[in-house]
Amino acid sequence: MAFDLEELYRTTYDAVVRFLYRKVWDADRAEDLAQEVFMRALAHQPEKPRSWVFAVAANIARDEARSAIRRRKHLVLLTHEPIASPAPLDNVEDDLEHEEQENEVKRALATLSPRDREVLLLWDAGLAYPEIAEQTGLALGAVGTTLARARKRLIAAHDEMETETQVEPRRAAARS
Amino acid sequence: MRWRPRPKLSLVVRPHVPEEEFHAYSDGEMSSAQHAEIAEHLLACLICRSMFGEVQGVRSRSVLLLAIASPRVIKRPAFPAVPARTGRVKRPWLGLIAASIAIVGVSTWLAVQPVPANQPTPRLATAFVAPTLFARVGTALDAANGGAVLTSDQRTLTLASRAVVHPRVVGPMPSFTPVRRMRPLEPLAEIDPSADWELISWDAAMALAQGSIARLEGYPVSAVRIQRSSSGGRPTFLVRHQLADGRSLWVVEGPVEDVGPLHRLLQASGLSMSMPLRGTPDYVGSDDAPRRTVRVVTIAAYLPSDSLNVMVGRLTLK
Numbered sequence: 308m309a310f311d312l313e314e315l316y317r318t319t320y321d322a323v324v325r326f327l328y329r330k331v332w333d334a335d336r337a338e339d340l341a342q343e344v345f346m347r348a349l350a351h352q353p354e355k356p357r358s359w360v361f362a363v364a365a366n367i368a369r370d371e372a373r374s375a376i377r378r379r380k381h382l383v384l385l386t387h388e389p390i391a392s393p394a395p396l397d398n399v400e401d402d403l404e405h406e407e408q409e410n411e412v413k414r415a416l417a418t419l420s421p422r423d424r425e426v427l428l429l430w431d432a433g434l435a436y437p438e439i440a441e442q443t444g445l446a447l448g449a450v451g452t453t454l455a456r457a458r459k460r461l462i463a464a465h466d467e468m469e470t471e472t473q474v475e476p477r478r479a480a481a482r483s
Numbered sequence: 484m485r486w487r488p489r490p491k492l493s494l495v496v497r498p499h500v501p502e503e504e505f506h507a508y509s510d511g512e513m514s515s516a517q518h519a520e521i522a523e524h525l526l527a528c529l530i531c532r533s534m535f536g537e538v539q540g541v542r543s544r545s546v547l548l549l550a551i552a553s554p555r556v557i558k559r560p561a562f563p564a565v566p567a568r569t570g571r572v573k574r575p576w577l578g579l580i581a582a583s584i585a586i587v588g589v590s591t592w593l594a595v596q597p598v599p600a601n602q603p604t605p606r607l608a609t610a611f612v613a614p615t616l617f618a619r620v621g622t623a624l625d626a627a628n629g630g631a632v633l634t635s636d637q638r639t640l641t642l643a644s645r646a647v648v649h650p651r652v653v654g655p656m657p658s659f660t661p662v663r664r665m666r667p668l669e670p671l672a673e674i675d676p677s678a679d680w681e682l683i684s685w686d687a688a689m690a691l692a693q694g695s696i697a698r699l700e701g702y703p704v705s706a707v708r709i710q711r712s713s714s715g716g717r718p719t720f721l722v723r724h725q726l727a728d729g730r731s732l733w734v735v736e737g738p739v740e741d742v743g744p745l746h747r748l749l750q751a752s753g754l755s756m757s758m759p760l761r762g763t764p765d766y767v768g769s770d771d772a773p774r775r776t777v778r779v780v781t782i783a784a785y786l787p788s789d790s791l792n793v794m795v796g797r798l799t800l801k
Binding site: 320321324325328329334337338342399400402403405406408409412413415416427428430431435436450451452454455457458459461462465 | 502503506510512538541542544545546548549552554556739740743761777
């Protein structure tokens with residue numbers, strides 16, 4: 308089958324950006340990295356472009372995480388809190404609400420094991436079970452089990468955080 | 484393997500479907516035969532139907548959660564057009580020939596240029612690499628002539644040296660945007676003069692803020708205005724800083740529900756706003772019904788928002 312980068316770009320660009328965003332948690336950086344992924348795809352012209360793109364995205368995100376650790380010290384000196392989105396804010400309340408919710412999901416995702424998280428993110432990016440199995444090295448039959456476990460753990464962790472948020476005002480009232 | 488007769492359908496007792504199979508079933512990852520088998524089982528088994536409902540709930544909830552953790556806007560750049568290869572043969576030697584012709588042409592032109600009688604003919608290579616030197620030579624020649632100024636023809640040495648003697652004056656860039664001038668009045672007075680903003684001293688503001696007001700280090704504070712909260716919470720502070728060039732910059736601080744509308748008002752007045760910085764949540768009101776508030780700080784000024792976003796990093800919320 309002929310390699311059609313334009314079609315691949317049209318159908319998977321958004322999914323790749325979302326996949327990368329959940330790894331680097333920076334929208335601009337995720338878009339930059341996605342561009343890098345498609346540039347590499349253009350050079351390599353892979354046989355299975357869809358799986359290949361997500362495999363490269365995962366590798367790039369891993370490299371990015373390593374370099375982010377090196378940069379972290381300098382970033383702390385520059386700002387006290389990461390800027391979530393560079394777009395001008397029209398509604399501060401809505402944006403902060405969204406940011407809080409996103410932080411909760413981010414923390415819930417962080418409680419999953421790396422394998423569970425990878426399988427869940429790949430599935431959400433639209434990959435089929437055989438593609439997920441190929442990329443993660445799992446047996447095809449194990450993908451469903453891993454995915455079921457990852458979904459349940461994500462929800463459980465998120466529920467736990469929400470419960471804590473509801474309990475906190477009562478604790479604060481009790482302290483004062 | 485010995486063939487055994489297939490039991491009648493009513494006698495087939497299929498065990499309950501494992502949970503992970505329901506996930507695969509919901510994701511459409513089963514063969515058509517497996518899919519049909521589970522669908523048939525679901526019709527007959529109440530326990531599995533209940534389990535399947537739960538799995539569907541888990542699946543849709545995880546999708547919703549992951550949707551929250553997504554960039555709000557994905558800017559997809561246009562796909563770069565890759566020109567089709569037309570079988571054109573590359574001829575690198577054509578470039579070499581063109582370059583050689585250009586060098587010969589320029590050399591010939593330089594060779595026929597008029598040279599003043601009292602000056603040595605500059606060598607070709609020197610004429611290209613050291614125009615400033617020839618300009619100095621020209622000045623030195625003027626001095627050697629006893630101050631008599633040479634005519635322009637006499638001073639003309641090479642094209643390169645002419646460029647140095649008469650530099651081109653570059654005007655302002657067409658896309659240059661002038662810096663926005665500071666408005667004479669404070670923005671709040673222009674937008675909403677009836678707004679109940681009190682002008683108070685720094686000490687009074689510190690007392691109201693219980694010793695903690697966000698401000699920018701290194702810039703003097705020229706005024707502090709506050710707007711008291713109707714719900715008895717922390718007031719909203721507007722701290723004006725004086726920049727070195729005389730312009731003002733406002734640090735806006737207060738509960739998110741008060742700063743939100745103010746943020747929009749200030750933006751509507753033409754001021755640039757920085758990204759808001761959020762503090763830790765606080766609880767105000769009675770003990771029985773505490774209300775959660777989030778403290779927000781943002782910077783407003785007639786400056787590019789990029790500059791303000793950099794300044795936000797210098798704010799502290801404690």
